[in-house]
Amino acid sequence: EIVLTQSPGTLSLSPGERATLSCRASQSFSSSYLTWYQQKPGQAPRLLIYGASRATGIPDRFSGSGSGTDFTLTISRLEPEDFAVYYCQQYGSSPFTFGPGTKVDIK
Amino acid sequence: EVQLVESGGGLVQPGGSLRLSCAASGFTFSSYDMNWVRQAPGKGLEWVSYISGSASTIYYADSVKGRFTISRDNAKNSLYLQMISLRAEDTAVYYCARGRGGVWGQGTTVTVSS
Numbered sequence: 001e002i003v004l005t006q007s008p009g010t011l012s013l014s015p016g017e018r019a020t021l022s023c024r025a026s027q028s029f030s031s032s033y034l035t036w037y038q039q040k041p042g043q044a045p046r047l048l049i050y051g052a053s054r055a056t057g058i059p060d061r062f063s064g065s066g067s068g069t070d071f072t073l074t075i076s077r078l079e080p081e082d083f084a085v086y087y088c089q090q091y092g093s094s095p096f097t098f099g100p101g102t103k104v105d106i107k
Numbered sequence: 108e109v110q111l112v113e114s115g116g117g118l119v120q121p122g123g124s125l126r127l128s129c130a131a132s133g134f135t136f137s138s139y140d141m142n143w144v145r146q147a148p149g150k151g152l153e154w155v156s157y158i159s160g161s162a163s164t165i166y167y168a169d170s171v172k173g174r175f176t177i178s179r180d181n182a183k184n185s186l187y188l189q190m191i192s193l194r195a196e197d198t199a200v201y202y203c204a205r206g207r208g209g210v211w212g213q214g215t216t217v218t219v220s221s
Binding site: 001035037044045046050055056085087091094095097098099100101 | 157
């Protein structure tokens with residue numbers, strides 16, 4: 001089983017700042033199978049990034065990078081609506097595990 | 108409009124059973140793999156099960172293997188999760204999700220309690 005670790009657990013930033021979220025895997029896999037989601041309270045998760053591509057309708061301030069065991073989600077300039085919890089998930093081998101999440105809150 | 112709508116959640120006693128459904132619309136259901144994902148109260152996301160478009164490939168999380176069964180009816184555009192021997196730790200919102208997670212339902216709540 002591929003275990004995903006996300007850091008930091010909480011990221012306190014101000015609107016307009018840059019957010020860098022890390023997702024580290026216990027074993028290497030293709031970046032094509034790494035997915036990032038955003039979730040707000042009371043809502044279903046929203047797909048942001050799959051592989052190196054933004055999902056439909058996702059603003060270009062969101063970008064994903066990385067390879068092997070280290071992956072990063074970057075939000076170039078935080079907008080008020082970006083404060084939420086972010087999860088990574090690997091879809092390369094079953095079980096399709098999620099990371100524990102990073103909460104981005106307002107400083 | 109592309110949509111997934113879950114149903115079938117509720118309150119059930121430990122050891123009981125429940126069948127969740129997910130009705131799909133607005134896309135060619137048989138062309139997509141489907142997943143069930145759950146979220147316990149105040150916790151993160153947990154992947155539960157996967158089924159390929161033709162139902163030829165099925166996977167389960169270890170935590171539900173032997174107790175949960177995923178299935179689909181492509182003629183009815185529907186996905187199912189049969190859950191037996193339910194435990195308190197199965198209490199969660201259960202979401203169905205299309206493929207790589209581009210579309211999610213609103214979730215249905217399962218509470219296992221006496």
